[in-house]
Amino acid sequence: MSINENAPMLEPISFLTSEEARDIHYILMDIDDTLTTDGKLHAESYAALWKLHEAGLKVIPVTGRPAGWCDLIAREWPVDGVVGENGAFAFWEKEGHRLASITHPNAIDNGDPRLVSLRDRVFMEIPEARLSRDQFSRLYDIAIDFAEEEPILPLFTARKILAVFINGGARAKISSIHVNAWMGDYDKLSMATLYLATRFGYSDTHDAAKVIFVGDSPNDEPMFEHFPMACAVANVLKYREFMKTLPHFVTQREAGAGFAEFAEVLLERRRC
Numbered sequence: 001m002s003i004n005e006n007a008p009m010l011e012p013i014s015f016l017t018s019e020e021a022r023d024i025h026y027i028l029m030d031i032d033d034t035l036t037t038d039g040k041l042h043a044e045s046y047a048a049l050w051k052l053h054e055a056g057l058k059v060i061p062v063t064g065r066p067a068g069w070c071d072l073i074a075r076e077w078p079v080d081g082v083v084g085e086n087g088a089f090a091f092w093e094k095e096g097h098r099l100a101s102i103t104h105p106n107a108i109d110n111g112d113p114r115l116v117s118l119r120d121r122v123f124m125e126i127p128e129a130r131l132s133r134d135q136f137s138r139l140y141d142i143a144i145d146f147a148e149e150e151p152i153l154p155l156f157t158a159r160k161i162l163a164v165f166i167n168g169g170a171r172a173k174i175s176s177i178h179v180n181a182w183m184g185d186y187d188k189l190s191m192a193t194l195y196l197a198t199r200f201g202y203s204d205t206h207d208a209a210k211v212i213f214v215g216d217s218p219n220d221e222p223m224f225e226h227f228p229m230a231c232a233v234a235n236v237l238k239y240r241e242f243m244k245t246l247p248h249f250v251t252q253r254e255a256g257a258g259f260a261e262f263a264e265v266l267l268e269r270r271r272c
Contacts, residue, residue, distance in 0.1 A: 010232070010246060010247070010248070010249065010250040011248060011249050011250070012249065012250065012251075012252065013231055013249045013250065013251050013252075013261065013262050013265050013266075014252075014265060015249070016249065016265055016266065016269055017269065018269045018270070018272040020209075020229065020269070021265075021266050021269035021270045021272075022269075022270050023209055023210060024057065024210060024211070024212050024229065024266065024270075025057065025058060025207075025210040025211070026057070026058045026060065026196060026200075026202070026210060026211045026212070027052050027057050027058065027059050027060070027212055027214070027266075028060050028061075028062050028083075028192060028211060028212070028213040028214070028223070028227075029059075029060075029061055029062065029213065029214040029215070029259065030061070030062060030063060030175075030214065030215040030216055030217070030219075030220055031061050031063040031065055032063070032064070032065070032148075032175060032176050032177050032216075033176035033177070033216045033217065033233070033235055033255050034214055034215055034216045034233055034255065034256075034258075034259055035049070035061070035256055035259050036255065036256055037254075037255040037256040037257065038255075039148065040256075041256070042256045042257075044256060044257060044260040045255075045256030045257070045259045045260050047260070048259055048260045048262075048263035048264070049077065049078050049079070049263075050078045051263055051267060052263055052266075052267070053078035053079070053080075054078075055267055055270070058080045058200065059078065059079045059080055060079060060080055060081045060082065060083065060192070060195070060196075061073060061077075061079060061082045061083070062082075062083040062087075062188050062191075062192050062213070062223065063082065063083065063084055063086075064084075064085065064086045064141075064143070064173070064175050064178060064180045064219060065084055065085070065134065066084065066085060066134050066135075066137040066138040066139070066141075066143075067084055067085065067089065067091075067137055067138060067139045067140075068134070068136075068137025068138075069084070069134065069137065070082045070084035070085075070089075070091045071091060071099060073091075074091040074092055074093050074099060075093055075097065075099065080092065080199075081195060081199065083188060083191050083192050083195055085138060085139065085140050085141045085180070085182070086141060086173060086180050086182065086186075086187060086188055086219060087104055087186045087187045087188045087189070087190055087191035087192070088103065088104055088107040088139065088140035088141065088182065088184075088186065088191065089101055089102065089103045089104065089107065089139070089140070089191070090102050090191060090192075090194075090195040090199075092199065102194070102195065102198060104184070104186040104190065104191050104194065106184040106185045106186045107140045107182075107184050107186060108140065108182070108183040108184040109139065109140060110138055110139060110140050110141055110142055110182065112183045114168070114169065114170070114183060115142060115170055115181065115182065115183050117168075118164060118165050118168040118169075118170055118181065119131075119142050119144075119181075121164055121168065122144060122161055122164050122165070125160075125164060126157065126160055126161055126164070128151075128153060128157065129144050129146070129153075129157075129161055130144070130145055131143070131144065131145065132144065132145040132148065132177075132178050133145065133148070133149065140182055140184070141180050141181060141182040142180070142181050142182070143178040143179070143180050143181075144161050144178060144179040144180075144181070145177065145178055146158045146161065146177070146178065146179060147176065147177045147178075148177040148178065155174075155239075155242070158174050158179050159174070159242070161179040162174055162179050165179070165181035169183075170182060170183055171183070171184065171185070171186075171187070173187070173218060173219035174217065174218045174219060174239075174242070175217050175218075175219045176216055176217045176235070180219065187222045188219065188220065188222055188223055189222035189223055189226050190222075192213075192223070193226075196211070208226065208227055208228060209228055209229060211227050211229065212227065212229040212230065212231060212266070213227045213229075213230045213231070213247075214230075214231045214232065214233065214259060214262055215230070215231075215232055215233075215236070215247070216232055216233050216235050216236050216255070217236065217239055218239050218242050218243050220232070220236075221243055221244065221245045224245050224246060224247040225245040228248060229248060229249070230247035230248055230249070231247050231248065231249035231250065231251065231262055232246070232247045232249070232250050232251070233250070233251050233253070233254055233255055233258030233259060233262070234250060234251050234252060234253055234254045234258050235254040235255055235258070236250065237250075249262075
């Protein structure tokens, strides 16, 4: 995929300067199709997490994945916390392997009758729609699978699902695999900045340039818009017509290989 032909507004991550790289303190990233490739966490992207962590950077996944997954990620990955369910909460591991958490003040349980009614309407109006297999471990949102398992549904079907939730008064976003819907005014960005401020004393006014976020899909747009150093892996380009905001940088490679490329460039520039 040619960056020059398909994404003229984006700069290759190789344009990152040494000065910019040395100013970075926090690495935030999506998981599905950013760290993973075809649903698998490959060695090169997982090794990249370890390299970033060992370089002293704060590494924090920001994902639509459920609370059950985030418990494992906070405990077993080389990370300094994880934001889950598109911003409903953050988990991190304290001394003594104790799990700590904060919940967004606007988060509403996914048993809310309004959300359940909209879920049922989706299934009635779009019979091919199905719940995500990880729904059982979710606390605050409902995830409709359109591309994680076969049969893969087209993006226009995902957009129909999205419209049902939004027109019904819910918040909803399309990721690379799911349509996630929730009640409550929050998103990945609001929880990520709350977590950074609560845990590390981050100031949104003074520290935004110290953060680099790496993502791949429309549900990452708030992060792309807010953080001036945001980057996407190359597969973001397939969603370009559905997105209003693109990040500053893009990798040449897709998915997990793209994340490994990003990490290599960042760490190399920091050594210069």
